[in-house]
Each structure stands twice: as structure tokens, then as C-alpha cells.
Amino acid sequence: MATSAEAIVDLDAIAHNTRVLTRAMGNAALMAVVKADGFGHGAVATARAAVGAGARWIGVTSAFEALEQRAAGLDVPILAWMCGPQDDLTALAEARITLSVATLSHLDAIAGEAERRGVALDVHIKADTGLSRGGAVRNTWPELFGWARKYESAGQIRVTGLWSHLAIAEEPDHPSLAAQRSAFTEAVELARAAGLTPVMLHLANSAGILQLPDTRLDLGRAGIALYGVPPAPGSDFGLRPAMTVRAGVVQAGDGRAVLPLGFGYGVPRRLGGVAEVLIHGVRRPIVGAVAMDHLIVDTGELPVTEGDEAVLFGPGDRGEPTVVEQAGLAGTNPHELLTGIGARLPRRHRQHTEA
Incomplete structure (x- = not known):
């Protein structure tokens, strides 16, 4: 959760x-x-x-x-x-x-x-x-x-x-x-x-x-x-994206879910109505305008409850959007989207032993 x-x-x-x-x-x-x-x-x-x-x-x-x-x-x-x-x-x-x-x-x-x-x-x-x-x-x-x-x-x-x-x-x-x-x-x-x-x-x-x-x-x-973003189109060069932005659903019902992510956290307003998030392994669209403190997801028939995880972007290996994809939809580049994720959104650094 x-x-x-x-x-x-x-x-x-x-x-x-x-x-x-x-x-x-x-x-x-x-x-x-x-x-x-x-x-x-x-x-x-x-x-x-x-x-x-x-x-x-x-x-x-x-x-x-x-x-x-x-x-x-x-x-x-x-x-x-x-x-x-x-x-x-x-x-x-x-x-x-x-x-x-x-x-x-x-x-x-x-x-x-x-x-x-x-x-x-x-x-x-x-x-x-x-x-x-x-x-x-x-x-x-x-x-x-x-x-x-x-x-x-x-x-x-x-x-x-x-x-x-x-x-x-x-x-x-x-x-x-x-x-x-x-x-x-x-x-x-x-x-x-x-x-x-x-x-x-x-x-x-x-x-x-x-x-x-x-x-x-x-x-x-x-x-x-x-940071794992390919610097040129056509290849991933073996790079691994390093950042995942996710949130827990704070309100759910009537085919809608409210996420505590908005432009006050660095989510571009232009993603409203064009982008998707990943919930329960399924992509669902962001609907309406991205507000300062939240955004709304159309969950359709997907069973979503408060506390369920929604991923705005990540490496893409679970089917979630990547920062490259979301930046393209926002009409900008990944550099701006990554650096725009402000201090209001806590960072959790994760590290394990890697061969």
C-alpha cells in the first residue's frame, strides 16, 4: 500500500x-x-x-x-x-x-x-x-x-x-x-x-x-x-532510468482516483488530459486539469481503493510511462521534467549491492 x-x-x-x-x-x-x-x-x-x-x-x-x-x-x-x-x-x-x-x-x-x-x-x-x-x-x-x-x-x-x-x-x-x-x-x-x-x-x-x-x-x-535517460533517439545505450515518481491514492470512487501530485510538486499542467499513470499494472488516463496539489485519474472499471499505488513515471519495466514519454506529452524534455520535480516531493534513495 x-x-x-x-x-x-x-x-x-x-x-x-x-x-x-x-x-x-x-x-x-x-x-x-x-x-x-x-x-x-x-x-x-x-x-x-x-x-x-x-x-x-x-x-x-x-x-x-x-x-x-x-x-x-x-x-x-x-x-x-x-x-x-x-x-x-x-x-x-x-x-x-x-x-x-x-x-x-x-x-x-x-x-x-x-x-x-x-x-x-x-x-x-x-x-x-x-x-x-x-x-x-x-x-x-x-x-x-x-x-x-x-x-x-x-x-x-x-x-x-x-x-x-x-x-x-x-x-x-x-x-x-x-x-x-x-x-x-x-x-x-x-x-x-x-x-x-x-x-x-x-x-x-x-x-x-x-x-x-x-x-x-x-x-x-x-x-x-x-540518470538513465538516452541522450539521443534510437537506442537506450544500456542505460537504466533512476527515478520513479509515485503516489498513493487519497480518494477513490465513481471511476475516479485522486492523487496527491500536482504542478506544485513539479507535474506539468500540460499532462492533464493527455498522459496516463500506472495503477494495478494498467495504464489509466489523467483527466481534467492538473491542479497545484493533485490530479485526477479515470480508473474506469478498475478496482481502486485509497492507498493503492499509482506511478507517474519510472523505468518502464512494469509498463509504466517513462520520463521521456511524459516529457514528450508535456512538450518539454526530460531534463526539465526531472529538475522540475521539486523539494516538496520527498526523495527516497535506494541502493543495494550490485555486481
């Missing part, structure tokens, strides 16, 4: 997916991207499971996320790529966080903090190679690389990495991929010409790791695939 709504997170699935991704990377390293509270799965629990299964880096966006990992005892290298000069660089330096840099002003701030502390801080320079969503644009590369080398020579920073992000890695034959690879090669050559020697070159996201071998380089950044 189910008595409440919750999100069950299968940490064995996270570990399994990590192993799938590390095998794809070969001798190169895997970064577990746990931004946005581990895509809604719980950042610290996800990071621990991934590192335990072979991930050698953790990736986050904000200073808060980076410091949260260190406070939890995670001691592997951490890259944070959306920190700015306004963040507490002292705290980040003390926590040994590697910072991504894309502007000269940010580089200046990091170098200044390093000078005050008398230490060299590690940075990865992000080059925009075509995504146009952050990263140093092409006409700033020579100046940025030149100043990076000056600060490195002064002992203020260490440029340990150079990276970029693929725009359309989901389509292996998309022409933008060749253009981005060429642009990244140019960035590496310019950086080395300026005297920089970054030892970690990284370009591949989840789709790149799994289907674009020439983008894997020294490090692959696994985001959505870490």
Missing part, C-alpha cells in the same frame, strides 16, 4: 549508468554532472554513487553546488562553470574548486584572489565553438590565452583544462559537429601557441560520450545519461 507521494531514486541505476559511460570513455576520465541537485535526483547522493562506480570528476554550475559537494566529503576534482567574479573566490579556493573561465574580467578576479592568497588556482578555459551559450568567443581567444599565460607565469593560476560544449551531439552526422571540432582544434592550437599546456581537453557531453568517439578526448561530461 502506498500512503504518500515520493520520488524514488535508484542509486544502483546511477552506478550502472556510470559504468556504461566509463566503459565508453576507455582510458579517459568521466565527469558526473550533478548540477540542479543532480538533475533532481539529489546531488550529493548521486555524486557519491557515481564516484563509487568510477567517475573521476564532479561537474556543477554554481559556487553553492561546488561547496555543497566538498562539505559532504567528496574529494575528487570538481569543476564549476557558472561562477563569476562576484562569488566567494576565497571559499572556492580553499575548497580546491576548479573554475571555468570565459572572460578576461573573470580571469583577472581569479588571478587577483590567487595573488592575495599566495597560491595558484586551477582554471579550465571554456571556448565557444558554436553553441553560443557561454564560453569565450573566437575573437577574444588570443587576448584571453595571452593573459592566462601571464598569470600562469606569475604563479597565480594554472590552466589545467580547455573545453567547449557540443550543440547537436544527438545527430552524429550533423554538419555543426565538424565545424565545432575544427573550432576546438583551433582553440587548442592557439592556447598552446600562447604557451599554455592544458592537460584536460574536454568536448563530449552525454551524447558525445556514447556515440562520438572523436569528441571524448581526456574527459567526458555525463549529464542526462547519468
Whole structure:
């Protein structure tokens, strides 16, 4: 009997997916991207499971996320790529966080903090190679690389990495991929010409790791695939979805069931009238509008009583909808649906010994 709504997170699935991704990377390293509270799965629990299964880096966006990992005892290298000069660089330096840099002003701030502390801080320079969503644009590369080398020579920073992000890695034959690879090669050559020697070159996201071998380089950044969502259509890549959202029926009768799940929990309103849930192994439709605190299911002739379990999405192995299916019906992607499942819905992390 189910008595409440919750999100069950299968940490064995996270570990399994990590192993799938590390095998794809070969001798190169895997970064577990746990931004946005581990895509809604719980950042610290996800990071621990991934590192335990072979991930050698953790990736986050904000200073808060980076410091949260260190406070939890995670001691592997951490890259944070959306920190700015306004963040507490002292705290980040003390926590040994590697910072991504894309502007000269940010580089200046990091170098200044390093000078005050008398230490060299590690940075990865992000080059925009075509995504146009952050990263140093092409006409700033020579100046940025030149100043990076000056600060490195002064002992203020260490440029340990150079990276970029693929725009359309989901389509292996998309022409933008060749253009981005060429642009990244140019960035590496310019950086080395300026005297920089970054030892970690990284370009591949989840789709790149799994289907674009020439983008894997020294490090692959696994985001959505870490959580078991295929990053490209046509294959599940051997991944296992990690989150199940379920609830107990709180009211039943007259062919209807009320579930304590609504848009206040992160269930998209657009699922009303188009999506289904699984009850007693049978899919039944959501009817009417999804409210803030509940949704209504048409149970038909199915014998449903209070406390019976209904599954909004899960791995799909029992016939329940998957997050990919529900996201499609909601007109969004699985990333938004997973990260939108808010803190109001308790997480229950489940882990067993897995061979």
C-alpha cells in the first residue's frame, strides 16, 4: 500500500549508468554532472554513487553546488562553470574548486584572489565553438590565452583544462559537429601557441560520450545519461532510468482516483488530459486539469481503493510511462521534467549491492 507521494531514486541505476559511460570513455576520465541537485535526483547522493562506480570528476554550475559537494566529503576534482567574479573566490579556493573561465574580467578576479592568497588556482578555459551559450568567443581567444599565460607565469593560476560544449551531439552526422571540432582544434592550437599546456581537453557531453568517439578526448561530461535517460533517439545505450515518481491514492470512487501530485510538486499542467499513470499494472488516463496539489485519474472499471499505488513515471519495466514519454506529452524534455520535480516531493534513495 502506498500512503504518500515520493520520488524514488535508484542509486544502483546511477552506478550502472556510470559504468556504461566509463566503459565508453576507455582510458579517459568521466565527469558526473550533478548540477540542479543532480538533475533532481539529489546531488550529493548521486555524486557519491557515481564516484563509487568510477567517475573521476564532479561537474556543477554554481559556487553553492561546488561547496555543497566538498562539505559532504567528496574529494575528487570538481569543476564549476557558472561562477563569476562576484562569488566567494576565497571559499572556492580553499575548497580546491576548479573554475571555468570565459572572460578576461573573470580571469583577472581569479588571478587577483590567487595573488592575495599566495597560491595558484586551477582554471579550465571554456571556448565557444558554436553553441553560443557561454564560453569565450573566437575573437577574444588570443587576448584571453595571452593573459592566462601571464598569470600562469606569475604563479597565480594554472590552466589545467580547455573545453567547449557540443550543440547537436544527438545527430552524429550533423554538419555543426565538424565545424565545432575544427573550432576546438583551433582553440587548442592557439592556447598552446600562447604557451599554455592544458592537460584536460574536454568536448563530449552525454551524447558525445556514447556515440562520438572523436569528441571524448581526456574527459567526458555525463549529464542526462547519468540518470538513465538516452541522450539521443534510437537506442537506450544500456542505460537504466533512476527515478520513479509515485503516489498513493487519497480518494477513490465513481471511476475516479485522486492523487496527491500536482504542478506544485513539479507535474506539468500540460499532462492533464493527455498522459496516463500506472495503477494495478494498467495504464489509466489523467483527466481534467492538473491542479497545484493533485490530479485526477479515470480508473474506469478498475478496482481502486485509497492507498493503492499509482506511478507517474519510472523505468518502464512494469509498463509504466517513462520520463521521456511524459516529457514528450508535456512538450518539454526530460531534463526539465526531472529538475522540475521539486523539494516538496520527498526523495527516497535506494541502493543495494550490485555486481
